[in-house]
Amino acid sequence: MPNKSGDVYGLTILSxxxxxxxxxxxxxxxxxxxxxxxxxxxxxPFAQAPGTHxxxxxxMDDVIYVGMxxxxxxxxxxYLVFESNCDxxxxxxxxxxxxxxxxxxxxxxxxxxxxxxxxxxxxxIDYMKACQLDTTFYxxxxxxxxxxxxxxxxQTQTAVADFxxxxxxxxxxxxxxxxxxxxxxxxxxxPPRPGSMGPHRYIKTGGRxx
Amino acid sequence: xxxxxxxVYAMNAITPMKPWKTWILRGFxxxxxxxxxxxxxxxxxxxxxxxxxxxxxxxxxxFLGNSQVKEDLKYDYLLxxxxxxxxxxQYIDAFSAVLSKGLNxxxxxxxxFPGSVPVTSFKEYIARVxxxxxxxxxxxxxxQRMTSNQRTSCSRRWINLASWxxxxxxSSLPMLIYASCxxxxxxxxxxxxxxxxxxxDIRA
Numbered sequence: 106m107p108n109k110s111g112d113v114y115g116l117t118i119l120s121x122x123x124x125x126x127x128x129x130x131x132x133x134x135x136x137x138x139x140x141x142x143x144x145x146x147x148x149x150p151f152a153q154a155p156g157t158h159x160x161x162x163x164x165m166d167d168v169i170y171v172g173m174x175x176x177x178x179x180x181x182x183x184y185l186v187f188e189s190n191c192d193x194x195x196x197x198x199x200x201x202x203x204x205x206x207x208x209x210x211x212x213x214x215x216x217x218x219x220x221x222x223x224x225x226x227x228x229x230i231d232y233m234k235a236c237q238l239d240t241t242f243y244x245x246x247x248x249x250x251x252x253x254x255x256x257x258x259x260q261t262q263t264a265v266a267d268f269x270x271x272x273x274x275x276x277x278x279x280x281x282x283x284x285x286x287x288x289x290x291x292x293x294x295x296p297p298r299p300g301s302m303g304p305h306r307y308i309k310t311g312g313r314x315x
Numbered sequence: 316x317x318x319x320x321x322x323v324y325a326m327n328a329i330t331p332m333k334p335w336k337t338w339i340l341r342g343f344x345x346x347x348x349x350x351x352x353x354x355x356x357x358x359x360x361x362x363x364x365x366x367x368x369x370x371x372x373x374x375x376x377x378f379l380g381n382s383q384v385k386e387d388l389k390y391d392y393l394l395x396x397x398x399x400x401x402x403x404x405q406y407i408d409a410f411s412a413v414l415s416k417g418l419n420x421x422x423x424x425x426x427x428f429p430g431s432v433p434v435t436s437f438k439e440y441i442a443r444v445x446x447x448x449x450x451x452x453x454x455x456x457x458x459q460r461m462t463s464n465q466r467t468s469c470s471r472r473w474i475n476l477a478s479w480x481x482x483x484x485x486s487s488l489p490m491l492i493y494a495s496c497x498x499x500x501x502x503x504x505x506x507x508x509x510x511x512x513x514x515x516d517i518r519a
Contacts, residue, residue, distance in 0.1 A: 107344075107348065113365075115365070115367050117367070117369055117394070117396070119371075119376065119377050120377070121376075121377060121378075121379060121383050123382065124382065124383075124384075125382075136449075137449055140449045141449070145320050158364075158365070159323065159325075159364065159365060159398050161325045161327075161396070161398075161448050161449075162448075162449050163327055163446065163447070163448050163449050164449050165327075165329070165446060166446070168329060168331065168388075168390075168392060169329055169330070169331075169443065169444050169446070171330070171331065171425075171426050171427040171440075171443060171444065172427055175331060175390075175426040175427055176389050176390070178331075178388055178389055178390065180376075180386060180388075181383075181384035181385065181386050181387070182383055182384065182386075184376075184377075186327070188367075188396050190365045190398075218379045218380075218381050218382065218383045219379035219380065219381050219383075235377060235379065236377045236379075238369050238371060238375070238377075238394075239369070240367050240368070240369050241340075241341060241344045241368050241369055241370045242344035242347055242348055242367065242368045243366075243367045243368075244354070244357055244363070244365065244366045244367065245364075245365050246358065246361070246363055246364055246365070247364070
């Protein structure tokens with residue numbers, strides 16, 4: 106099934122944005138404005154919804170004209186592109202979205218044609234499926250690990266690297282004793298919260314090629 | 316514009332294709348999906364977290380009625396979405412250096428594709444067909460994987476620990492994960508190219 110790579114599901118949704126000349130600002134600008142204020146860290150709505158590895162939202166204004174001898178053509182609508190890499194099956198993921206972040210979904214998709222609202226769960230799922238595109242080829246380099254397993258592995262990797270760095274030159278007996286303590290401590294720790302381990306990096310606006 | 320979140324870059328691109336050519340591309344992707352060894356180069360590019368290609372037929376744009384006007388297009392479109400660690404230039408350079416044949420097989424069916432080598436014209440094309448991400452949300456932090464230099468360095472540091480007689484320590488979870496990080500050293504020419512790109516990454 107091309108939408109899946111191992112246990113990871115690649116969801117691609119294209120939702121037409123409402124064209125309303127009377128709306129000020131236009132609906133696509135309202136989406137952009139809302140998305141610009143959304144957190145992308147621990148308090149991101151997609152960090153709250155279970156099973157999301159990475160998700161993105163894009164306003165696609167038009168197709169791209171690559172120059173002669175190609176024909177120039179344009180879309181009739183602007184589209185909201187939602188692209189998510191998630192665990193499990195599609196229905197379960199959409200249900201979890203509507204159960205955990207209904208207000209966020211409404212705030213984003215209320216600007217799209219035919220959006221029924223998140224209050225009606227089945228109508229929401231049907232709408233998303235109507236807007237879904239089938240992936241032709243999908244590659245996910247997470248070795249079939251779930252989000253929680255990946256978070257735990259990254260926590261372990263970081264902790265082990267720190268342990269190695271801080272124990273250079275220690276004698277064998279000390280090293281062994283402290284390593285066993287370290288392993289016990291690591292096992293007792295809860296997995297990190299989604300979005301909490303990433304480095305802070307301020308977005309540069311000098312162009313897309315940074 | 317927020318193509319970047321932490322160390323992850325989210326890239327979107329759309330290219331027009333004549334409809335009859337999309338079937339050739341679909342055939343190629345079918346083979347790529349079913350013959351795993353063909354994916355080796357893609358897997359070797361270890362900074363790629365996710366990549367997907369979507370062939371969007373000219374009559375396949377979602378149409379929901381109401382006030383929406385139906386699309387009337389001459390071309391099918393190839394959508395490409397990728398998440399990777401590092402910068403745009405490093406990514407395109409690596410793609411061009413390591414996957415040039417594969418990229419040509421994917422994009423040669425798109426209008427005006429100049430080929431993935433030389434890299435200058437390839438970059439110009441990608442810059443033209445790329446559109447920017449509005450927001451990217453990570454649930455997992457996606458730190459950069461160990462580069463080959465880091466792997467070598469850690470291997471040296473690990474000698475004392477790995478030679479312990481304690482079976483408890485050897486079988487611990489961190490050891491297993493660490494071992495998986497250090498399991499291989501680059502040997503092929505393509506992997507050597509990747510190694511040199513890793514070094515550039517460290518210097519950056």
